[in-house]
Amino acid sequence: MSGVASAEAVLEVQGVFAAYAAKATALSDVSLTIPAGGMVALLGSNGAGKTTLIKAISGLLPLHHGTLVSGSVRIAGTNITGLRADRIVRLGLGQVPEGRLVFKHLTVEENLQVGAAVVPRAVGRERIAAVYDLFPRLAERRRQQAGLMSGGEQQMLALGRALASAPRILLIDELSLGLAPIIVKAIYAQLRAVRAAFGTAMLVVEQNAKLALEICDTAYVLERGVIVMSGSAAEVAASDRIRESYLGSSGGAL
């Protein structure tokens, strides 16, 4: 990790401490770097603080009665610590939140248009077309009300909405929730295609550690608000700790 010069990092989190009104320390001295176009996995058991870290980056903590106590977050060198969440989106941060927050009363197309509202019209149109190419299912249902789609389709829509904003970096919190494993694999394959096409960097929170380590270049492991391990995906996958707690094997092959 130390090899990554901060100038070319698209996301740089440094020494972040975060707390909730009801929980004194949710993150403790968390640092993490994502190089331009990098795909980074964030692993950790339930309650480790993964979602909290995503909200600390995206400026959504105050909306959940949380605070970023100290530390800094930078996007492509710009300090975004303490900025309003919508301004951070305008600086190129896209987000697929935990629990697929789509606009239930809007149509699929309108959901994507809201996502694209932060970029110039022509870029937005191009991105929405790309989203439809990526997810033909969304194209078929473009006039349907989002709340009436299946859980998995809503998850695709949440991802599509984030992609429509042409983000420099995409934070994805548990994409696989409620999706069939085969679909999850397909979507991750498409995310790699998105990265290849647009150079979008990604931070991927994923319960399926095996899958996450397959598709990402590097990984961080968070436990009780502390980063306990980081390194290339291969290194992390090979560590005993990860094999025992996340990959469900005590020494067997991956």
Added chain:
Amino acid sequence: MLMQFLASGFMLGSVYGLVALGFAAIYKATRVFNFAQGMLMATGAYLAVTGSVVLGLPLVGTIAFVVVAAGTLGVVIQWLLIRPLAGRPLLAMVMITIALSIILRALIVIIFGGGAQTLRLGLPEGSFVLGSVRISAIHATAAGVSWLCMALFMVFFRFSKAGLLMRATADSHEAAVLSGVNVNRINATAWALGTILAAIGGVFLGQLQVASVELENIGLLALPAVVIGGLQSIPGAIIGGLLVGLIEQLSSGYISPKARDIFVYVPLLIILLVRPWGLFGERELGRV
């Protein structure tokens, strides 16, 4: 007689629908139940007095003045009172809007005195006969302009980018924020529009009657109108306004002017008891 009552009910109801639409726009976007809507309407009548009498503006100038001043007032209210209280319990929000209406009333009385003011904007006067009904030109103008404003609002809400972002914010505040929507700006826009719609309603009611702080009571008919139509439904607010206008004219025509409130508020109670989401609203399926 029935046709006459229906016609005047429809025309008055159109103005109520306009005021109710303003209320619904504010409620939908910001979840604030605005008890000041009636006073904002009365304020509109006094803005018209200011434009036409105090500033001596012609009709078009007065209308422009009312729209700009009411829009500014809405933004100021949102910025000064509503925005700092975001996320506070409903009760605080309700108290704020009640306090706001009391303050507006006091300001109007201080500036214009407690008495009523006649408002003459030079709108077409007289009346004409249509079939078996006599229609006053002012009522017809009021209804026509109300429908025009409502149509403009619907077009804005359905088809403009700002309207889309407003609907998105109403749908999910958090999803809007993380999609990059400046929710504060959207909320200020909703308050500006809601106040403008109330003020235009006030201009016409001030014209049909007199400009007086007591117009507030008529403006507050927007509340039963939106509750009957469905708090979440924009068309519901318009239809609720029409129903209130019709009920008012029929009950005062056939029974007594005093009967109006009973026939408006009893349906309100029934709706709240059996169908709290209103005639056209959608049942809310548990809030996040």
